[in-house]
Amino acid sequence: MALYNEILDEFRKLDAQLLGISVDGVWCHAAFAEARHLKFPLLADFEPKGAVARQYGVYDAQAGISGRALFVIDARGMVRWSYLSPIGVNPGADGILEALEAMKDAGGKS
Amino acid sequence: MTLRPAVTEHDHVAGRADAPLTLVEYGDYQCPHCAAADPVVHALQSAFGAELRFVFRNFPLTEMHPAAEPAAELAESAALQGKFWEAHDAIFAWSRENGPESLGPEAFESIALELGLDPQKVEEDVRTHSHLERIKSDFQSGVRSGVNGTPTFFINGHRFDGPPTVKDLSAALKGALSARHESKAER
Numbered sequence: 574m575a576l577y578n579e580i581l582d583e584f585r586k587l588d589a590q591l592l593g594i595s596v597d598g599v600w601c602h603a604a605f606a607e608a609r610h611l612k613f614p615l616l617a618d619f620e621p622k623g624a625v626a627r628q629y630g631v632y633d634a635q636a637g638i639s640g641r642a643l644f645v646i647d648a649r650g651m652v653r654w655s656y657l658s659p660i661g662v663n664p665g666a667d668g669i670l671e672a673l674e675a676m677k678d679a680g681g682k683s
Numbered sequence: 684m685t686l687r688p689a690v691t692e693h694d695h696v697a698g699r700a701d702a703p704l705t706l707v708e709y710g711d712y713q714c715p716h717c718a719a720a721d722p723v724v725h726a727l728q729s730a731f732g733a734e735l736r737f738v739f740r741n742f743p744l745t746e747m748h749p750a751a752e753p754a755a756e757l758a759e760s761a762a763l764q765g766k767f768w769e770a771h772d773a774i775f776a777w778s779r780e781n782g783p784e785s786l787g788p789e790a791f792e793s794i795a796l797e798l799g800l801d802p803q804k805v806e807e808d809v810r811t812h813s814h815l816e817r818i819k820s821d822f823q824s825g826v827r828s829g830v831n832g833t834p835t836f837f838i839n840g841h842r843f844d845g846p847p848t849v850k851d852l853s854a855a856l857k858g859a860l861s862a863r864h865e866s867k868a869e870r
Contacts, residue, residue, distance in 0.1 A: 575744050580826055610746045662844060663831035665684070670826070 576666055578611050587673040592616055595639055596623050631657060645672045684829030684842035690738050693817075695767050697728070698736030703863050704856050706735060707837040709742035709825040712754035712774045713783045714833045716847070721775040726849045731856060739771060741821040742833050750786035752818065757791045759814035760805045761798065769798050839863070 577584075577591055584591050594616040597605075602615040618625040623639060626632035631640035643664055645654040654672035658664035686707055690696065708724065710717040728735060741759075743751035754774050761770030773794045778786060791809065795802040808814060825835070829842055836843040836852065839859045845851040 575747050576826070576831065578746050579744055579822075583826075612746070665829040665831035666826050667684070667829045 574609060574611060576663070578609065578613065580666055580670075581612055583670060584673070587670070587677055589645070589673050594618050594625060596626065596637065629655075633660075643669055645669060645676070647676060684837075686824075686828045686837040686840040686842075688824060689840065690736075694738045694740065695762065695771075696736060696738050697768060699733055700736070702734055702736035704731060704735045704859055705738060705837075705839055706852070706856065707738040707740060709740050709821075709828075709830045709833060709835045709837075711741075711743050711748055711751045711833040712758070713748035713751040713778065713786050714744070715778065715783050717834045718775040718778040718783060720834045720847045721772060721779075723847060723849050723852065727852055727856065730849075730853060734860065735856065740825060741818045742825045742830055742835070743818065743822065744833065748783070750783075752815070753788075753791065753809050754786055755818045756809045756812065756814050757794065757805055759817060760808035761795075761800055763808075764800050764804070766798055766800060770794065770800070773798060 574593060577593075581591060591613045592615075593611070593613065595602075596618050598619045599617045602617055605611070606615055616625075618639065622637070623632040623634075626639035629642065629644060631642040633640055641658040641660050641662070641664065643654075643656045643658070644652050647653050653676055654668070656664055656668050690705055690707065706724070706727065708717075708720070710720070724737060728737060741755045743755050745752050758767060758770045758774060761767055774786070777790055777794060781790070788806075791805065792802055795805040828837065829835075834847055836847060838852075838855050841859075843852065843855050845855065
């Protein structure tokens with residue numbers, strides 16, 4: 574999150590909006606965003622818990638949390654790229670940026 | 684996760700250009716884990732000697748660590764005065780002794796004085812952001828290389844995902860060294 578928070582301009586340049594989502598509640602998110610100075614929205618997949626994560630196929634029912642997953646969604650709501658990272662490994666930003674650039678290149682040509 | 688761009692003459696490099704091992708660190712001067720990793724790097728340098736080349740690239744997480752970028756600017760200013768590694772070590776040592784939150788203009792001034800840097804030049808470089816472009820380009824290269832937190836290490840161009848301890852990094856470096864020997868033998 575700290576890493577993504579640093580490169581919001583890059584996402585913006587690629588016409589992308591960053592959203593964070595987890596099964597934590599709104600007040601928890603507010604405290605986290607304030608502590609880390611996050612400048613992008615956090616969504617609460619809290620009630621019914623994990624409903625969104627389930628739809629994306631990344632809900633870990635045993636741990637009761639969402640997997641550490643990335644999704645790049647286009648303007649029509651189609652998932653164009655995704656990546657599921659091991660829970661202990663931060664997936665970084667390189668894959669997201671490459672996916673967004675590929676989409677922009679393809680869009681420019683058509 | 685591959686390092687890009689590869690190490691160039693513009694990087695801060697300690698060690699021989701023909702060393703078989705290159706360890707690249709992306710670090711943030713106000714990050715406590717990076718301060719803790721500095722003695723680890725020194726221990727690796729002693730253990731591997733001429734076989735290891737160490738490179739440091741800036742990766743300041745500015746929203747979380749407000750002093751990280753000015754500290755990097757101090758180190759870059761010191762580089763122009765021929766004292767990059769001295770400043771690099773001094774900033775991390777300061778952070779370990781006084782806490783990373785104590786980094787700021789006063790700390791920078793005493794570090795500059797301690798290292799015999801021209802404090803006015805340092806202050807001016809930090810204030811006018813003379814070296815910000817270089818720091819940002821380091822940061823960009825890190826993002827593109829898959830840096831996922833600080834410190835992130837790369838061994839011969841590949842991201843090291845283990846804990847940044849002497850034991851784990853040594854094992855990975857030894858592995859890279861024998862992989863290199865094997866590929867040489869095949870040729």
